[in-house]
Amino acid sequence: MGALDGIRVLSLNHFLSGPAAAQHLGDLGADVISVEPLTGAFQRNWAVANHFVDDTSVNHITTGRNKRSIAIDLKSPEGIATVKKLIAVSDVVMENFRPGTLDKLGLSEAEMRAVNPTIIYATTTGYGVDGPYMKRPGQDILLQAMSGLAAHTGSMESGPVAIGSVPIDHHAAALTAFGIVSALFERTRTGKGRRVDVNMLQAAMDMQGESITAWMNGADHAGPRGANGMANWFSPAPYGVYATTDGHVMISMSTPADLARALDLPEFLDFTAKDGFDRRGEISSGVRAGMAALSTAEAVEKLTAAGVWHEVVQDYDALRENPQVKHLGAFLDVTSPSGTKMTMLASPVRYDGETLPVRLTPPALGAQSREILADAGLGEEEIARLIAEGVVAQTDKMRN
16 A cells, blocks of 8 residues: 555656656555657667666666556547546646647647646646746756756866766656645645646756855855865865775764874864864865875774764665665566566655555556556457557567
């Protein structure tokens, strides 16, 4: 049983943020129906690192759990009419196309509400549903540049740095799921279906709420990034990554006196907490020199003894053996329809100490087309005709 049992979600999403948002809802128990074109949604046909497990894109593995798939010819009038039949029996419709795309297909918000007045209609866009940037491509790394995230990542010495993953997509997905659940809750009290709009630009800004707010309210800064090894412009030294003889260690919040004892830096023993801010460059340079003389194991031993918050910098490979990751069951190993091992991330949300279950592994394109149409009230003859005429596809074979 899940919090959203009995809720039907129609996902017209592609790529990452939209499908990830729909997956959050599926994890919570919603019946998420992924409506895809006959050639498959983008995330089936394009893969990070161009990697597929059998014929399954790793992008589909990332965002395809706990969903059913139906393949529909979205360019045909009868295909759109079929989608409207699904809308009529759904609670939520969600999409992440550029504004106006669905309108051209005959699936505007007004047309959806004519079919189902209480539908929750959710959009995830790059820059919003209107405004001067509404038609721009909303891609994570471009938003990193516009939102200040790239400008505030890296060091003053090296220049701006792009984050090596896609955090804005994932944060926008979480915000979209949050907005939809809130709208569903409100509908139980008012009977009214709301429109939920999330844009990646504001998601990117929301991710940086602490630093943006400090900056906009006049916090002292010499530049947008940290210097002398500091990870940012606003924390006290030595907050950042420091090289050892055989690796790197991240050092977090600590007092100058603790660092002095840990790294044999007596010049910092009398420094105050305020000096941690005012003399950042001096402290960070001293820590860098002290860490450079130690192995990672030696540094960890000394920092631990002094109570300095730290962590060894590790790659993804270390996650498999991380004891806390194992305890949390954060990885799930499943098999593809061809029997090949696939590794998935589990839902990060727990209820009463239990991880939300994977009811369905990422499905083949159109794997549940027949049953989805039957659930919407279509008869066997009509379903057979739609499949025979190529309006809908039913297949159990994984598609790229």
